[in-house]
Amino acid sequence: MNIEINVKTVLYALLGCPLGHSLSVHMYNAAFEHMGLNKIYFLTEVKPEDLGVAIEGMKKLHFGGGNVTIPNKVEIMKYLDEISEEARLIGAVNVFKIENGKSKGSNTDGSGFFRSFEKDAGTTADGKVFFVNGAGGASRAVTVEAVLRGAQKVYICNRTVAKAEALANDINTKIRPCAIPLPREREKIAAAMEDTDVVINTTSIGMYPRVDDLSLDVSLLNPNIIVCDVIYNPERTKLIQEAEKLGCKTVTGVNMFICQGVESFKIWTDMDPPIDIMGNVVRAALAK
Numbered sequence: 001m002n003i004e005i006n007v008k009t010v011l012y013a014l015l016g017c018p019l020g021h022s023l024s025v026h027m028y029n030a031a032f033e034h035m036g037l038n039k040i041y042f043l044t045e046v047k048p049e050d051l052g053v054a055i056e057g058m059k060k061l062h063f064g065g066g067n068v069t070i071p072n073k074v075e076i077m078k079y080l081d082e083i084s085e086e087a088r089l090i091g092a093v094n095v096f097k098i099e100n101g102k103s104k105g106s107n108t109d110g111s112g113f114f115r116s117f118e119k120d121a122g123t124t125a126d127g128k129v130f131f132v133n134g135a136g137g138a139s140r141a142v143t144v145e146a147v148l149r150g151a152q153k154v155y156i157c158n159r160t161v162a163k164a165e166a167l168a169n170d171i172n173t174k175i176r177p178c179a180i181p182l183p184r185e186r187e188k189i190a191a192a193m194e195d196t197d198v199v200i201n202t203t204s205i206g207m208y209p210r211v212d213d214l215s216l217d218v219s220l221l222n223p224n225i226i227v228c229d230v231i232y233n234p235e236r237t238k239l240i241q242e243a244e245k246l247g248c249k250t251v252t253g254v255n256m257f258i259c260q261g262v263e264s265f266k267i268w269t270d271m272d273p274p275i276d277i278m279g280n281v282v283r284a285a286l287a288k
Contacts, residue, residue, distance in 0.1 A: 004038070005040060006038070007062075008038055008062075009038050009039065009040055009062065010037075010038065010039045010040075010062060010063070010064040011039075011040060011041075011042070011058075011061065011062055011063045011064065012028065012039060012040070012041040012042075012063065012064055012065055012066050012067075012268065013041065013042055013043065013044045013058070013063070013066040013067075014041070014042075014043050014044070014066060014067045014068075014069060015044060015046045015051065015054060015066055015067070015068050015069070015072055015076070016045065016046065016068065016069035016070055016071070016072055017045040017046060017047050017070075017071065017072075018045060019043045019044075019045050019069070020208070020209075021207055021208040021209075021233045022043055022069070022233075023232070023233060023257070023281075023282050023285045023286070024041065024043070024067060024261070025041055025042055025043055026281050026282065026285050027257075027258070027261050027278045027281055027282050028041035028261065028264075028265065028278075029041050030274075030277055030278060030281040031265055031273045031274055031277060031278050034274045034277050035269075035271065035273070035274065037269065039064065039268075039269075046072065048071055048072055048075040051072055051075055051076050051078075051079050052078070052079045055076070055079045055080065055096075055103060056079075058098060058103075059098055059101055059102075059103060063098050064097065064098055064099075064268055065095070065096050065097040065098050065103075065267070065268050066095070066096060067094060067095050067096075067264060068093055068094050068095070068096065068105075068137075069094070070136065070137070070138075070204055071136070072137075073092040073093055073094055073136065073137025073138070073140075074091060074092050074136070074137050074140070076093050076096070076105065077091075077092070077093055077105060079103075080093065080096055080103045080104065080105040081102045081103045081104065082102065082103070082104040082105070083104070083105045083106075084104065084105065084106040084107070086106065086107055086110075087105050087106050087107040089144055089174060089175075090107045090109075090110060090140045090141050090144045090145075091140050091144075091167075091170060092107060092109075092136075092137035092138075092140045092141055093105035093106065093107055093137075094106075094107050094108060094109045094137065094141065094260065094264075095107070095108055095260075095263075095264040095267055097267050097268055106267055107141050108259075108260040108263035108264055108267075109137070109138055109141035109142065109145075109230075109256075109260055110141035110142055110144060110145025110146075110148075111145060111259075111260075111263065112256050112257075112258075112259035112260030112261075112262075112263060113141070113142050113145065113200075113228075113230065113256045113259075113260075114145055114146075114149060115255075115256075115259040116251060116255035116256040116258075116259050117228065117251055117256075119255065120251045120252075120255060121198075121226050121228075121249060121251050123226075124149065124150070125145075125146045125149035125150055125151045125198075126149060126150035126151075127150060127151075127152050128146075128151055128152060128197040128198055129151070129152050129153045129154075129155075129195050129196050129197050129198070130143070130146050130151050130153070130154045130155065130196070130197070130198045130199075130200060131154075131155045131157065131189075131192055131193065131196040131198070131199045131200070132146075132154055132155065132156050132157065132200050132202060133157050133158075133199070133200065133201045133202060133203055133215055133216055134157075134158060134201065134202035134203035134215075135156055135158035135160070135163035135164045135166070135167045136163075136202065136203070138202040138230050139156065139158075139167065139202035139203075140167055140170075142200055142202055142230070143156060143167065143171065143179070144171060144175070147171055147175050147176065147178060147179070148175065151178065152178065153178050153179075153180065153195075154168075154171070154178060154179045154180070155179075155180050155182050155192045155196065156168050156179060156180070156181050156182065157181075157182040157183070157184055157189060157192075158181075158182075158183075158184065159184050161181060161182075161183045164181035164182060164183075165181040167179070167181070168180060168181040180192075186217060186220075189216075189217070189220055190220050193220045193221065193222070193225070196225055197224075197225065197226065198225065198226045198227075198228065199216065199221065199225055199226070199227045199228065199243075200228040200229075200230065201215040201216065201228070201229045201230065201231070201237075201239055202230050203215050204231070206229065206231055206237040206238050206239055207231045207233060207237075208233045208234055211234050211237070211238065212238055213238065214238050214239060214242065215229075215237075215239050216239060218239070218242040218243065218246065221242075221243060221246055221248060222246070222248075223246055223247035223248055224248075225243075225248055226248065226249045226250070226251065227239065227240065227243035227248045227249070227250050227251070228250070228251040228252075228253075229250075229251075229252060229253050230253045230256055231253045232252065232253035232254045232256070232257040232282075232286075233286060234286070235252050235253070235254045235283075235286050236252060237252075237253075240252055254282060254283070254286070255279075257282065258275070258278055258279050258282055261273075261278060262275055262278065265278075
């Protein structure tokens with residue numbers, strides 16, 4: 001990285017915890033450098049209880065914004081001055097911009113996922129039944145976007161059933177009645193899988209360094225199901241590997257990560273980023 005840091009350098013940061021798996025710093029800094037922008041991106045581990053202090057500090061310093069990841073995507077909404085309509089509907093933020101001392105949160109996870117899904121799976125959400133594992137910020141983005149794009153039904157499965165029920169209620173009341181909350185019980189999951197077209201893991205299970213963890217019982221899958229994982233490190237999670245053995249079409253989290261990054265870059269700079277360079281840097285880092 002050959003970015004020169006000086007008093008005019010605009011700062012951007014990823015707020016989450018833990019962040020050892022993140023490749024954001026490579027992707028954004030490569031884009032900034034290629035575009036000749038005096039900007040730099042770095043990682044800073046922030047727990048939910050410290051988000052308010054972090055955002056206020058960033059507004060006082062030379063920050064242009066940042067990204068938000070696990071476990072902060074919902075909690076950060078309390079501390080931002082403005083929330084986009086899409087992020088408000090989703091109920092989570094993954095990117096924010098700071099301008100003139102004000103912070104505005106948006107969400108590019110859902111749109112980024114479906115740009116990747118349509119390309120890699122060769123189909124759309126329209127008319128399909130989704131099984132979404134998890135009920136956190138990433139799940140909210142993907143599930144809401146699926147419904148907005150015409151999903152017939154979405155099952156939301158979560159260890160804490162109350163969170164799945166809350167997300168399902170939001171979708172059913174704010175968009176249309178099509179969401180069904182599920183506990184993480186094998187019998188109920190098996191019944192839901194019988195009419196599922198697309199499975200999406202939105203949890204952190206299987207993420208580096210716990211690469212051998214499985215987020216779902218793969219014996220419940222069948223070859224007609226498209227299996228997706230929002231995790232991008234590793235690119236081919238244990239879930240993706242096992243689904244491929246069953247003959248399932250799969251979608252990894254790498255293109256979703258790149259696509260949401262492209263949209264974040266546009267929010268911060270009002271410029272189109274070098275997509276190929278961002279993608280090449282991410283894949284090179286993963287290859288190591």
